[in-house]
Amino acid sequence: MVTLQLKGLGARYGSGLAVEDVSTPVFKGGELTAVIGPNAAGKSTLFKRVAGLLKGPGEVVLEGARNEPRDALRYMPQDTHANAVLTVYESVLLAVKQGHGWRVSDRELAEIDQILEALQIADLAFRNLGELSGGQRQLVSIAQAIVRKPEVLLMDEPTSALDLYRQVEVLAFMQELARRRGTLVLIALHDLNHALRFCHNTVVISSGRLVSAGPSRQVITPEMLREIYRVDARIEQCSRGESHIIIDRSAA
Structure with missing residues (x-):
């Protein structure tokens, strides 16, 4: 099984x-x-450093991967730039064949x-x-x-342009794809309720530094919300076992 650990990681700009x-x-x-973390906390910078797009101190420890790191790890940036003249199908097909020749199998077409x-x-x-x-x-x-x-997928705010549904x-x-394939997914999110619902672990970044990391229900606490997001809130558990953040609007 693939594993990932960050050790003393830093990212350098200038x-x-x-x-x-x-x-x-x-x-x-x-x-x-x-x-997770406030705006400009350093989440995107951290992703770029893990992906090898930025230099800096520390170590990205990737173990158990079947492929070389450059093939095992993929980074989906927050702002993607695609060729507007391609169709959706063509753009996904090009992603499949990148670096693997141009012969397309029936299995690859079925997977798309x-x-x-x-x-x-x-x-x-x-x-x-473009349409x-x-x-x-x-x-x-x-x-x-x-x-x-x-084997490792870094997704920088992949749902930011989508409606709630x-x-x-x-x-x-x-979540299901990761479980089925054994993929390790790091995903930057702004909605902390989504982190509680879908993510086994949570990493909190603020001002370019790690605040905490571990199981989501241990990391996302009223104390963390008060310290990092400056809101008073409580965590409630519903009948299905899911946790939700309830912000105290009266504590302004």
Whole structure:
């Protein structure tokens, strides 16, 4: 099983460190791990450092992967730039074949069809990317990321352009996909209730530094919400065993 651990990780912009000394527990495949924090906390910078796009001190320890790190790990940035003249199907097909020649098997075509259907964008398959809404393009980017079957997947706010219903649908799909494939997924989220519901672990970043990391229900607490997000809130558990954050509006 693939595992990932960060040891004293920092990310350098120019002569300074934008992210500094991030060390985490060992995260394992088959689970989603949320990366949360206020705006400009350093989440995207951390993802780029883990993906090898930025330099800095520390170590990314990847073990148990079947492939070399450059093939095992994939990064889905928050802002994706796609060729607007390609159709949805062409863009996902190109993602499959990147670096693997141009011969396309029936199995690969079937997998593309299955992913587009699972993300509910099969009806967009032959529309040009330039004709799509921001949310639709985001779903296509998710399809491009998962169709390559990475062992570790870094997703930087992949649901930010989606409505609430589609956010829940996509996160449930990613949760099941991770479990079925044994994929280790790190996913930057703003909705902390989503982190509680779908993510086994949570990493909290603030001002470029690690605040805490561990099981989501141990990390997302009223004390953390007060310290990092400056809100008074409580965590309530519903009858299905799920936890929800209830903000105290009177404590302004």
